[in-house]
Amino acid sequence: MGQQETGSVLLAINGVERDIWMHELAKKRQVVLDPAEAGTAPIRYAVVWKQQRGLLASLPDLEVIFSLGAGVDHVLSDPTLPDLPIVRVVSPNLTQYMVEYVTWRVLDHHRQMLTYRNLQANSEWFAPAQPPAPEISVGFMGFGELGRASANAVQSLGFQINTWSRRKAQADGMKCFGGADELDAFLNETDILVVLLPHTPQTTGIINHALLSKLRRDNALGGAFLINAGRGGLQKEVDILRALDDGTLKEASLDVFEIEPLPKASPLWAHPRVFITPHSSAVSDARELVPAMLRQMDQYERDGKLQHLVDRKAGY
Amino acid sequence: MGQQETGSVLLAINGVERDIWMHELAKKRQVVLDPAEAGTAPIRYAVVWKQQRGLLASLPDLEVIFSLGAGVDHVLSDPTLPDLPIVRVVSPNLTQYMVEYVTWRVLDHHRQMLTYRNLQANSEWFAPAQPPAPEISVGFMGFGELGRASANAVQSLGFQINTWSRRKAQADGMKCFGGADELDAFLNETDILVVLLPHTPQTTGIINHALLSKLRRDNALGGAFLINAGRGGLQKEVDILRALDDGTLKEASLDVFEIEPLPKASPLWAHPRVFITPHSSAVSDARELVPAMLRQMDQYERDGKLQHLVDRKAGY
Numbered sequence: 001m002g003q004q005e006t007g008s009v010l011l012a013i014n015g016v017e018r019d020i021w022m023h024e025l026a027k028k029r030q031v032v033l034d035p036a037e038a039g040t041a042p043i044r045y046a047v048v049w050k051q052q053r054g055l056l057a058s059l060p061d062l063e064v065i066f067s068l069g070a071g072v073d074h075v076l077s078d079p080t081l082p083d084l085p086i087v088r089v090v091s092p093n094l095t096q097y098m099v100e101y102v103t104w105r106v107l108d109h110h111r112q113m114l115t116y117r118n119l120q121a122n123s124e125w126f127a128p129a130q131p132p133a134p135e136i137s138v139g140f141m142g143f144g145e146l147g148r149a150s151a152n153a154v155q156s157l158g159f160q161i162n163t164w165s166r167r168k169a170q171a172d173g174m175k176c177f178g179g180a181d182e183l184d185a186f187l188n189e190t191d192i193l194v195v196l197l198p199h200t201p202q203t204t205g206i207i208n209h210a211l212l213s214k215l216r217r218d219n220a221l222g223g224a225f226l227i228n229a230g231r232g233g234l235q236k237e238v239d240i241l242r243a244l245d246d247g248t249l250k251e252a253s254l255d256v257f258e259i260e261p262l263p264k265a266s267p268l269w270a271h272p273r274v275f276i277t278p279h280s281s282a283v284s285d286a287r288e289l290v291p292a293m294l295r296q297m298d299q300y301e302r303d304g305k306l307q308h309l310v311d312r313k314a315g316y
Numbered sequence: 317m318g319q320q321e322t323g324s325v326l327l328a329i330n331g332v333e334r335d336i337w338m339h340e341l342a343k344k345r346q347v348v349l350d351p352a353e354a355g356t357a358p359i360r361y362a363v364v365w366k367q368q369r370g371l372l373a374s375l376p377d378l379e380v381i382f383s384l385g386a387g388v389d390h391v392l393s394d395p396t397l398p399d400l401p402i403v404r405v406v407s408p409n410l411t412q413y414m415v416e417y418v419t420w421r422v423l424d425h426h427r428q429m430l431t432y433r434n435l436q437a438n439s440e441w442f443a444p445a446q447p448p449a450p451e452i453s454v455g456f457m458g459f460g461e462l463g464r465a466s467a468n469a470v471q472s473l474g475f476q477i478n479t480w481s482r483r484k485a486q487a488d489g490m491k492c493f494g495g496a497d498e499l500d501a502f503l504n505e506t507d508i509l510v511v512l513l514p515h516t517p518q519t520t521g522i523i524n525h526a527l528l529s530k531l532r533r534d535n536a537l538g539g540a541f542l543i544n545a546g547r548g549g550l551q552k553e554v555d556i557l558r559a560l561d562d563g564t565l566k567e568a569s570l571d572v573f574e575i576e577p578l579p580k581a582s583p584l585w586a587h588p589r590v591f592i593t594p595h596s597s598a599v600s601d602a603r604e605l606v607p608a609m610l611r612q613m614d615q616y617e618r619d620g621k622l623q624h625l626v627d628r629k630a631g632y
Contacts, residue, residue: 093448096448096449096450096473096474097446097448099473100423100426100427100449100473100474101427103419103423103473104420104423104424104427107416107419107420107423108420108424110416111416111417111420116591116592116593119594120585120591120592123580123582123585123586125576125577125578125594126594127593127594127595127596127599130413130596130599132409132412132413132601133412133416153472153473156469156472157412157415157416157419157469158412158416260441261441262441264439266439269436269439270439275432275436276432276436277432277443278435278441278442278443279443280443280446283443283446285448
């Protein structure tokens, strides 16, 4: 099949290194960074990450939108977004990276990394009391593919697991809560909160002081912990800072922020009990993801079928 | 069964908080800290951790030695040790703690904690390239109960696993090496070395510069890593420091040391690429372990049987 006979691809990714995506897509398709470059070839596909507002609406031949990453708020937030199918990238590597990040952050908080770091800085040989994992509960807010896989990994290390999602989930050996009515009960039994919610109008700013104050603090670790690997729009950073300073939260691991990159002036950078990563908990690997996108384009041209479609009404 | 009819217990533990062990053992047995306190009651059992040399040989009625912790070098190194059965404490919690420690340290090295910590200190938003777990191999030197359980946990996160033990092991999906002949091949394919060997005359000082220089350094993480959660006597600390400074090792996590507590003057404390914990990777929990010891004493008095006996000839 020649490139002329199949649709071209617009690569509209921002804040991400483009070269590797271009290189991988160009193995099978004509790829352009600007619609003007396409000439007469119809742009039938767009591969997007935080695309420029209005860009997709300007493409008369566009048929399918491919979103980098599991979350699609960065696509949907464009008010001019055309009503076309959106394919979410779901990759085993992405899930593996996220499982690893969540496990790593849970263990760092549970094994008292900050305490050990301070002891070492003072050449002090002392072992703080260490509660075993079964005495600590890790609560997953958001229980999609990434949440479920991460919860399984943390459960296998012996922790108690709670889950909360819009519709109550089912999971072996976990305590599952669902809907607004059960959110407080979920929080009251959670020591380490892992946020993997989709970002929708309903979840914007949900991680605020009132919510954090409902976490369990009288536990064997002497405080509550927050890990946000979902989206920055879920959290109110001014509330997180207040919660850290008034004892509501003991420590936080944040991979996502209200504004990204996190501004240099943010007090989060220097807070001694905040651990920051730059939206790198789970990275999309072009070498792995592009072949799956190219296969979907081929299949779509054969029979019109697409997998991993986003539910636009639900917003994720 | 009254305390008079059964054997008393000598609690000979050093460098460990004694009160909780005393409290738990005293629920069912007469417990003494000094043989002189026993009066006419025969001391048939000793619960020991780094016992005073010669102490056990002075007890004419001693029948069974219970060792805190999975390793027993601290018991066997007493040249006057009487030829009595030694029961090793094997607890699910101990294994769980060790699995957690090893997983935590592997993830901290793999996810580049030191790099992120430096980036955060400079308020710098930058994601270093992150190799996926399957590109990194974790090699377990020592593959007893703790090694096997830890390897399983690390394998489930996607890492390649190598194992080395005196007699070659068998394990699904892992590359197993055995004996002195295969040690170099094991090291050549290992990026992150996890040491969980028993400490015997044959393994003393085995973690030296020559051994570390055989690890794989041209990997996706750009260097080799050492995690020692076995025994301090396995390592030559002067060699580890040299390996860190000449590029043989990128980072090290050390839970055990040649001399414990680690002397204040040790340059390990201040080394920026060494993470120190004070022999606390897996802590023995008296509330969990003492009931099992008391059950073994009762059973021994009924039928003479003991579980989890140490092979004194092998030294572990």
